[in-house]
Amino acid sequence: MAAPVLRRPVFEIGLKGYAYGVEAVRLARAADRIAGDLGVSIVFDPQAVDIAAVARATEHLLVFAQHLDPVAPGRGVGTMLAEAVREAGADGAMLNHSERPMAFGDIGRAIERAREVGLRTLVYADSPEQAAGVAMLGPDIVLAEPPELIATSRSTAAEMRGFVERAVELVGRVDPGIIVMCSAGVQTAEDVTAMMALGVGGTGSSSGILRAADPIARMTEMITAMHTAWAELHPGPAAVTPA
Amino acid sequence: MAAPVLRRPVFEIGLKGYAYGVEAVRLARAADRIAGDLGVSIVFDPQAVDIAAVARATEHLLVFAQHLDPVAPGRGVGTMLAEAVREAGADGAMLNHSERPMAFGDIGRAIERAREVGLRTLVYADSPEQAAGVAMLGPDIVLAEPPELIATSRSTAAEMRGFVERAVELVGRVDPGIIVMCSAGVQTAEDVTAMMALGVGGTGSSSGILRAADPIARMTEMITAMHTAWAELHPGPAAVTPA
Amino acid sequence: MAAPVLRRPVFEIGLKGYAYGVEAVRLARAADRIAGDLGVSIVFDPQAVDIAAVARATEHLLVFAQHLDPVAPGRGVGTMLAEAVREAGADGAMLNHSERPMAFGDIGRAIERAREVGLRTLVYADSPEQAAGVAMLGPDIVLAEPPELIATSRSTAAEMRGFVERAVELVGRVDPGIIVMCSAGVQTAEDVTAMMALGVGGTGSSSGILRAADPIARMTEMITAMHTAWAELHPGPAAVTPA
Amino acid sequence: MAAPVLRRPVFEIGLKGYAYGVEAVRLARAADRIAGDLGVSIVFDPQAVDIAAVARATEHLLVFAQHLDPVAPGRGVGTMLAEAVREAGADGAMLNHSERPMAFGDIGRAIERAREVGLRTLVYADSPEQAAGVAMLGPDIVLAEPPELIATSRSTAAEMRGFVERAVELVGRVDPGIIVMCSAGVQTAEDVTAMMALGVGGTGSSSGILRAADPIARMTEMITAMHTAWAELHPGPAAVTPA
Numbered sequence: 001m002a003a004p005v006l007r008r009p010v011f012e013i014g015l016k017g018y019a020y021g022v023e024a025v026r027l028a029r030a031a032d033r034i035a036g037d038l039g040v041s042i043v044f045d046p047q048a049v050d051i052a053a054v055a056r057a058t059e060h061l062l063v064f065a066q067h068l069d070p071v072a073p074g075r076g077v078g079t080m081l082a083e084a085v086r087e088a089g090a091d092g093a094m095l096n097h098s099e100r101p102m103a104f105g106d107i108g109r110a111i112e113r114a115r116e117v118g119l120r121t122l123v124y125a126d127s128p129e130q131a132a133g134v135a136m137l138g139p140d141i142v143l144a145e146p147p148e149l150i151a152t153s154r155s156t157a158a159e160m161r162g163f164v165e166r167a168v169e170l171v172g173r174v175d176p177g178i179i180v181m182c183s184a185g186v187q188t189a190e191d192v193t194a195m196m197a198l199g200v201g202g203t204g205s206s207s208g209i210l211r212a213a214d215p216i217a218r219m220t221e222m223i224t225a226m227h228t229a230w231a232e233l234h235p236g237p238a239a240v241t242p243a
Numbered sequence: 244m245a246a247p248v249l250r251r252p253v254f255e256i257g258l259k260g261y262a263y264g265v266e267a268v269r270l271a272r273a274a275d276r277i278a279g280d281l282g283v284s285i286v287f288d289p290q291a292v293d294i295a296a297v298a299r300a301t302e303h304l305l306v307f308a309q310h311l312d313p314v315a316p317g318r319g320v321g322t323m324l325a326e327a328v329r330e331a332g333a334d335g336a337m338l339n340h341s342e343r344p345m346a347f348g349d350i351g352r353a354i355e356r357a358r359e360v361g362l363r364t365l366v367y368a369d370s371p372e373q374a375a376g377v378a379m380l381g382p383d384i385v386l387a388e389p390p391e392l393i394a395t396s397r398s399t400a401a402e403m404r405g406f407v408e409r410a411v412e413l414v415g416r417v418d419p420g421i422i423v424m425c426s427a428g429v430q431t432a433e434d435v436t437a438m439m440a441l442g443v444g445g446t447g448s449s450s451g452i453l454r455a456a457d458p459i460a461r462m463t464e465m466i467t468a469m470h471t472a473w474a475e476l477h478p479g480p481a482a483v484t485p486a
Numbered sequence: 487m488a489a490p491v492l493r494r495p496v497f498e499i500g501l502k503g504y505a506y507g508v509e510a511v512r513l514a515r516a517a518d519r520i521a522g523d524l525g526v527s528i529v530f531d532p533q534a535v536d537i538a539a540v541a542r543a544t545e546h547l548l549v550f551a552q553h554l555d556p557v558a559p560g561r562g563v564g565t566m567l568a569e570a571v572r573e574a575g576a577d578g579a580m581l582n583h584s585e586r587p588m589a590f591g592d593i594g595r596a597i598e599r600a601r602e603v604g605l606r607t608l609v610y611a612d613s614p615e616q617a618a619g620v621a622m623l624g625p626d627i628v629l630a631e632p633p634e635l636i637a638t639s640r641s642t643a644a645e646m647r648g649f650v651e652r653a654v655e656l657v658g659r660v661d662p663g664i665i666v667m668c669s670a671g672v673q674t675a676e677d678v679t680a681m682m683a684l685g686v687g688g689t690g691s692s693s694g695i696l697r698a699a700d701p702i703a704r705m706t707e708m709i710t711a712m713h714t715a716w717a718e719l720h721p722g723p724a725a726v727t728p729a
Numbered sequence: 730m731a732a733p734v735l736r737r738p739v740f741e742i743g744l745k746g747y748a749y750g751v752e753a754v755r756l757a758r759a760a761d762r763i764a765g766d767l768g769v770s771i772v773f774d775p776q777a778v779d780i781a782a783v784a785r786a787t788e789h790l791l792v793f794a795q796h797l798d799p800v801a802p803g804r805g806v807g808t809m810l811a812e813a814v815r816e817a818g819a820d821g822a823m824l825n826h827s828e829r830p831m832a833f834g835d836i837g838r839a840i841e842r843a844r845e846v847g848l849r850t851l852v853y854a855d856s857p858e859q860a861a862g863v864a865m866l867g868p869d870i871v872l873a874e875p876p877e878l879i880a881t882s883r884s885t886a887a888e889m890r891g892f893v894e895r896a897v898e899l900v901g902r903v904d905p906g907i908i909v910m911c912s913a914g915v916q917t918a919e920d921v922t923a924m925m926a927l928g929v930g931g932t933g934s935s936s937g938i939l940r941a942a943d944p945i946a947r948m949t950e951m952i953t954a955m956h957t958a959w960a961e962l963h964p965g966p967a968a969v970t971p972a
Contacts, residue, residue, distance in 0.1 A: 052292060065292075079343070104836060104859060104863065347616060347620065349587070379615045502804055506810060506812060559749075567776055570776040573778075574750065576778075
């Protein structure tokens with residue numbers, strides 16, 4: 001089966017530990033339909049134990065592990081091994097989320113390991129400067145957000161403007177092929193529209209969706225808003241990011 | 244389906260990052276047949292992404308996660324959540340392996356989280372004193388071994404005698420219901436026999452099996468040796484450990 | 487110079503990062519006078535860079551490093567080496583504070599390293615069971631406190647009763663020579679008196695003293711309250727703890 | 730007293746845990762004389778407990794802490810607080826050595842904390858790309874070296890050529906004011922000469938000096954070799970790096 005295409009705009013649904021098992025698969029199927037209908041790239045990152053079930057149940061999602069360790073096959077109890085993650089059906093891995101910070105050297109080695117087995121990488125950064133710093137390591141996506149805004153509902157499009165525009169500019173100077181995302185404070189469709197207007201290549205949500213009364217309705221609204229905003233901001237055809 | 248029974252003697256097959264995916268399932272099926280044939284408890288700990296497939300493919304194995312984080316549902320990117328691990332079909336979790344050391348407070352909280360969702364726990368310790376220390380936290384199994392001997396092939400039954408006998412004694416004083424295991428330096432059936440003679444409630448192997456020319460033949464020999472040694476050392480019927 | 491004697495009751499003044507440099511030395515001199523006047527053991531733990539100055543400026547204080555790494559001389563950039571800490575004039579080291587958690591194996595090895603160079607050890611624990619667990623490793627002092635109560639001002643003598651009594655009992659069963667302390671929620675002289683009544687061998691304070699309008703007045707009141715409470719609870723002569 | 734000037738070429742003497750106490754001060758005095766005689770910048774990084782004594786005993790050395798934590802005054806047991814390190818007399822701090830790896834976010838925050846109190850920073854990186862990544866965070870010095878070569882005696886000037894030249898180029902593109910150093914495999918005066926020829930702004934040694942039969946003779950030879958090589962490679966006057 002062909003791997004799902006990664007192209008702007010990208011929406012990330014961060015499951016964290018909010019949903020797992022049959023509930024994770026139910027949400028994945030709903031996200032998969034949206035990805036197919038709208039033709040947008042959706043990064044969906046379940047708990048490690050649910051990667052295989054989510055990958056089997058979906059066709060269009062980019063299934064990402066929530067973490068990857070910079071280890072080779074062999075020793076390494078309790079680590080997430082690139083080869084095992086790939087064989088389970090994942091398309092990529094997230095690295096360095098503020099809830100799972102990584103040593104800088106480990107980020108670089110984990111990106112190398114991901115590349116060796118054909119996994120994409122999304123790397124978190126706390127500041128525009130850090131976003132440019134991790135961009136030097138060659139990931140596919142950099143998701144920049146101030147850690148103090150994660151999982152909050154403070155409306156932040158305004159205060160985020162300087163942060164986001166600087167992240168987009170600094171990462172673009174390093175490599176314009178890297179997709180820059182920001183999802184800090186994004187909880188509703190309105191937040192998505194405001195965030196996209198700042199020039200990012202994607203956005204996403206975790207608690208905004210997972211703690212909504214109807215998560216599937218919420219994700220549908222948010223991803224539709226991203227799709228609409230992108231089409232208005234970029235009237236031409238969407239460009240496929242080189243693998 | 245009834246959970247597999249945990250009773251002495253116990254054999255642990257530590258997959259680490261040596262085997263994953265279809266190979267992990269193939270080894271699990273073979274171990275499952277041995278567990279069924281001999282009626283011994285086998286702890287089998289695959290990569291996180293393979294827990295669900297291994298649990299589905301087997302009936303008698305105690306499928307253990309290689310790690311568990313002391314977190315509750317919700318936030319916690321890249322963590323192993325007890326509820327998710329349980330729903331994926333695991334019977335327990337390993338904690339504090341020397342390749343994945345945990346803060347002492349986290350070990351205690353992870354044991355509590357495991358207990359809340361019905362997972363067993365096997366906790367590693369580096370010394371007899373540490374074995375007694377973790378026994379205070381109420382795990383099901385303590386696996387004591389000097390870290391410098393893990394994944395080596397030095398024959399160690401002789402030099403291990405003092406270490407193992409002291410671990411068995413100190414843990415027994417804390418709670419005689421806790422199973423004490425040691426697998427340091429255990430690579431062959433002969434090593435298993437020698438180790439069981441030291442009074443442990445179980446043993447196991449990782450590289451001894453996974454790097455053998457024929458891993459299934461090797462695990463069969465080793466587990467058979469454990470079963471035989473146990474029957475000779477304990478002529479009566481095996482006692483079921485209270486859950 | 488003879489090392490200060492460690493005997494019950496013990497008061498710990500936790501400087502953390504509240505005071506350093508000349509201010510740390512000023513507080514140390516004041517604490518030193520109290521230790522000399524009342525004949526009580528005071529553990530005083532400054533920032534690493536201030537250990538030498540505090541040790542030179544005082545006579546009766548037990549100067550403790552806030553952390554010690556389980557390393558031997560040689561490699562180990564950025565670690566706290568036992569030999570260096572000892573030569574700088576420290577009498578001991580604190581281990582496993584909830585703001586600096588340590589892997590369980592590292593706690594054991596750090597206690598060994600401390601013992602080899604003649605440093606005392608005070609080990610933190612989050613629960614009565616963990617207190618007994620670290621007691622197995624042979625420290626001089628176990629300081630048990632629920633991490634959620636550190637640096638708070640919630641009056642907790644009442645809710646702490648069960649916690650403290652169980653910690654004293656469990657550690658006493660492992661080794662009655664180990665001093666059990668608790669300082670959670672202790673901010674005033676009244677808190678000290680209430681805590682001592684629960685049977686501990688010592689108590690202490692960090693933010694209660696360091697954020698008081700007059701830290702020296704506050705520490706004098708608290709240590710005097712401990713001295714008075716101890717004399718009332720233990721009418722006979724204070725026993726010297728064997729080194 | 731005026732702070733020692735930081736200008737190319739820079740030599741780093743990494744004490745790690747090899748020398749401490751009076752021996753650290755003895756080596757520092759010797760290094761101080763060399764720094765004064767030759768007018769070169771020497772970064773000298775003792776154990777935390779020895780910073781104050783080394784700073785008092787020397788005039789020309791840039792005394793660096795081996796680590797700094799990204800914390801503010803207040804809580805933070807066992808951390809290295811910027812204000813305390815500065816008041817003890819340090820001129821700077823090392824960050825992210827492979828023996829003390831830091832999360833990427835923490836490196837950025839530690840550099841900010843250092844800047845706030847007037848400390849310089851030297852950040853380690855494992856690869857040319859990581860060197861450029863940390864350069865984005867604005868340190869004074871980046872020390873790039875492959876971790877597998879640290880503390881070895883393999884002659885590496887040849888195999889290091891590509892690594893070093895790429896690090897110098899990539900960091901220079903980010904900010905030409907940042908000093909790029911490399912000391913991997915540098916054990917003798919000959920190694921120093923060969924390394925300087927690769928275009929670095931400085932080099933250094935730890936085990937090469939500390940495990941030499943006569944450490945002071947060895948450091949004198951190495952620093953003299955650096956001074957000579959620099960003068961030949963850069964016939965004009967040395968430029969002072971802006972603070």
